[in-house]
Amino acid sequence: MSAIPVVPDAAGRFGRYGGRYVPETLIPALDQVVAAYRAAQTDPAFQAELHRLLTRYVGRPTPLTKATRLSQRLKRRIWLKREDLCHTGAHKINNALGQALLTLRLGKKRVIAETGAGQHGVATATACALLGLQCRVYMGVEDMRRQAPNVFRMKLLGTEVVGVESGTKTLKDAVNEALRDWVTNVTDTHYIIGSALGPHPYPMMVRDFQSVIGREARAQVLEAEGRLPHACVACVGGGSNAIGLFHPFLNDADVRLIGVEAGGNGSGLGQHAARFDGGSFGVFQGMSSYVLQNADGQVVGTHSVSAGLDYASIGPEHAWLRDRGRAEYRRASDAQALAGVHLLAENEGIIPALESAHAIGVLPEIVADLPDDAVVVVNVSGRGDKDVAEIARLEGVKL
Amino acid sequence: MTPAPAANRIARRFAELATQKKKAFIAYICAGDPSLDATVELVVGMAAQGVDIIELGIPYSDPMADGPANQAASERALAAGATVRGVIDAVRRIRARSDVPILVYAYMNPLLAYGIERFAADAVAAGIDGVLPLDLPPEEQPELRVALAQAGLAVVCLVAPTTTPARRTYLAEQSRGFLYYVCRLGVTGERTALPDDLAAQVATLKAVAICPVCIGFGISTPEQAADAARHGDGAIVGSHLVRLIERHGRDRDLVDIVSRRAGELAAAVHAVGGA
Ligand SMILES: Cc1ncc(COP(=O)(O)O)c(C=O)c1O
Numbered sequence: 206m207s208a209i210p211v212v213p214d215a216a217g218r219f220g221r222y223g224g225r226y227v228p229e230t231l232i233p234a235l236d237q238v239v240a241a242y243r244a245a246q247t248d249p250a251f252q253a254e255l256h257r258l259l260t261r262y263v264g265r266p267t268p269l270t271k272a273t274r275l276s277q278r279l280k281r282r283i284w285l286k287r288e289d290l291c292h293t294g295a296h297k298i299n300n301a302l303g304q305a306l307l308t309l310r311l312g313k314k315r316v317i318a319e320t321g322a323g324q325h326g327v328a329t330a331t332a333c334a335l336l337g338l339q340c341r342v343y344m345g346v347e348d349m350r351r352q353a354p355n356v357f358r359m360k361l362l363g364t365e366v367v368g369v370e371s372g373t374k375t376l377k378d379a380v381n382e383a384l385r386d387w388v389t390n391v392t393d394t395h396y397i398i399g400s401a402l403g404p405h406p407y408p409m410m411v412r413d414f415q416s417v418i419g420r421e422a423r424a425q426v427l428e429a430e431g432r433l434p435h436a437c438v439a440c441v442g443g444g445s446n447a448i449g450l451f452h453p454f455l456n457d458a459d460v461r462l463i464g465v466e467a468g469g470n471g472s473g474l475g476q477h478a479a480r481f482d483g484g485s486f487g488v489f490q491g492m493s494s495y496v497l498q499n500a501d502g503q504v505v506g507t508h509s510v511s512a513g514l515d516y517a518s519i520g521p522e523h524a525w526l527r528d529r530g531r532a533e534y535r536r537a538s539d540a541q542a543l544a545g546v547h548l549l550a551e552n553e554g555i556i557p558a559l560e561s562a563h564a565i566g567v568l569p570e571i572v573a574d575l576p577d578d579a580v581v582v583v584n585v586s587g588r589g590d591k592d593v594a595e596i597a598r599l600e601g602v603k604l
Numbered sequence: 605m606t607p608a609p610a611a612n613r614i615a616r617r618f619a620e621l622a623t624q625k626k627k628a629f630i631a632y633i634c635a636g637d638p639s640l641d642a643t644v645e646l647v648v649g650m651a652a653q654g655v656d657i658i659e660l661g662i663p664y665s666d667p668m669a670d671g672p673a674n675q676a677a678s679e680r681a682l683a684a685g686a687t688v689r690g691v692i693d694a695v696r697r698i699r700a701r702s703d704v705p706i707l708v709y710a711y712m713n714p715l716l717a718y719g720i721e722r723f724a725a726d727a728v729a730a731g732i733d734g735v736l737p738l739d740l741p742p743e744e745q746p747e748l749r750v751a752l753a754q755a756g757l758a759v760v761c762l763v764a765p766t767t768t769p770a771r772r773t774y775l776a777e778q779s780r781g782f783l784y785y786v787c788r789l790g791v792t793g794e795r796t797a798l799p800d801d802l803a804a805q806v807a808t809l810k811a812v813a814i815c816p817v818c819i820g821f822g823i824s825t826p827e828q829a830a831d832a833a834r835h836g837d838g839a840i841v842g843s844h845l846v847r848l849i850e851r852h853g854r855d856r857d858l859v860d861i862v863s864r865r866a867g868e869l870a871a872a873v874h875a876v877g878g879a
Binding site for chain 2: 216224225226227228229230232233234371372377378380381384385388389390391392486487488489490491493496498500501502503504505
């Protein structure tokens with residue numbers, strides 16, 4: 206396979222995906238973020254400060270842990286990239302800290318964010334507390350219910366959490382509300398988007414901040430196994446933990462890159478969040494990509510046990526990678542995700558987030574077409590502490 | 605680009621207003637709220653009361669540039685079954701009774717799902733004169749704008765208070781029908797006062813505009829509309845009328861109430877006098 210071209214282009218395009226479909230008010234702010242981000246990328250002081258925070262504050266590098274008992278069960282060599290061990294409990298902090306540092310460079314004092322599972326909200330609240338920024342997080346009220354512990358964590362961190370009652374009351378509606386806030390307060394506010402989606406430069410910038418996952422994992426697996434993995438597996442909500450893992454492997458043509466979408470509880474529109482299996486081309490929340498929509502172009506509600514995967518569209522780079530055949534995507538149902546929680550908890554002593562559990566739950570299916578002893582890297586994007594009460598409720602257990 | 609006949613309805617209205625030394629009053633409502641039948645009556649009624657140009661919102665599930673009033677209207681319209689096709693049909697019915705210029709205010713996704721070329725052709729055939737795309741800056745997929753324009757639709761550009769001088773010139777060159785000055789940072793919705801920098805902001809646009817400059821976002825009273833019209837070539841009122849429709853959606857005299865209020869706004873703007 207020929208080398209994968211560098212994307213996005215200057216207009217923020219990943220082939221036909223990406224771009225900037227936003228109200229005119231935001232164009233100057235996006236231009237400003239592009240300029241500040243480009244400058245930060247080549248500024249050794251910025252990179253050194255980010256590196257210092259990622260090592261001494263977040264606890265990077267995160268380990269690559271051999272899943273010994275799971276490996277025996279699946280007859281493959283399964284390695285877990287332990288983003289669950291990051292400070293705040295998920296990969297989201299990698300991007301939140303990067304963008305919070307960028308906020309200082311932009312000379313802005315106020316930050317807004319959307320959150321689904323609450324992990325990006327907690328990460329952003331944390332970064333803002335650390336750097337002395339004012340922070341407000343938008344969260345759908347349905348997500349506030351199912352991720353209640355994270356709501357209180359954000360409040361403890363001094364962040365204002367605003368419940369979103371509009372639309373489906375989940376992640377997409379929180380993004381709408383955050384965009385509305387940004388349009389209103391754009392002169393003093395930076396919007397820290399939590400996944401590799403939205404208008405340019407977010408998909409690129411979030412990917413870059415998350416690529417530390419794949420850079421570490423690639424070096425770690427080479428050291429531990431003396432070879433590259435047969436496959437890398439990650440769950441895909443907006444797509445940030447997956448693109449962060451995949452990106453440094455893009456030109457390793459023999460490494461299969463497998464994204465796992467939320468299959469929910471059925472294949473009908475509204476029963477899942479599998480954008481590549483039921484969605485179609487569209488323009489949504491600042492980008493063009495695959496969108497779960499009805500025939501009239503109205504974006505429909507999604508369903509997943511995990512709030513973090515419960516989103517109607519997907520980052521544009523994933524759409525581009527899928528079209529090129531460089532990455533493949535499959536779905537894991539709610540039931541498979543719950544099975545994934547048990548599989549990892551009981552075999553490895555690690556309770557994964559419900560999002561990450563989608564990548565674990567389909568492993569038995571994924572390894573079926575990999576050779577015996579194949580090396581597989583799975584991203585454990587977050588820990589399951591936030592989900593314990595919700596898992597109990599889903600399984601009918603009274604705490 | 606040669607202006608096609610449909611775009612002329614807007615240009616003609618501005619020309620007529622100019623000879624009468626009057627500014628334009630533009631009313632926004634969300635199509636399909638409370639029903640497409642009501643939309644037909646509301647447009648005909650408002651036009652009869654002196655509204656110069658109508659903006660019809662195409663309802664959308666995720667209207668990120670809109671405040672609570674327009675969001676709720678979109679939700680009501682969708683719940684009542686409004687579709688892009690339904691909005692086009694409603695305009696066809698309006699055209700049998702009124703020649704008022706009509707633009708659609710649209711987020712791109714419903715138009716893309718309909719098919720942009722098919723939309724452009726059907727819209728023009730039904731008597732739609734222009735499109736105001738909320739989430740399509742001109743450099744984004746320029747072929748979409750070209751498809752709309754080639755069918756004969758006037759594609760309006762928006763300028764915001766944050767827009768840089770160089771970009772103002774660019775947008776002024778791109779805009780057709782009129783140039784829409786979004787006079788506030790923020791989403792649509794009623795506000796108590798006009799911004800202090802309005803006169804200065806509009807002056808920079810008038811200096812570069814090749815078509816009329818109309819002012820909207822946050823204008824709700826006849827006094828504010830008149831004030832805005834004094835600076836530009838027209839004033840746009842949306843959320844205020846949308847909230848009236850929300851309040852009176854089930855009343856028998858909905859059309860009278862909304863048309864009367866639109867007429868008061870139009871009269872206040874027309875009283876300003878042209879440049
Ligand atoms: C632990 C965890 N994993 C994955 C996701 C999904 O997001 P993304 O696809 O951007 O990694 C989330 C989102 O909230 C999360 O909290």
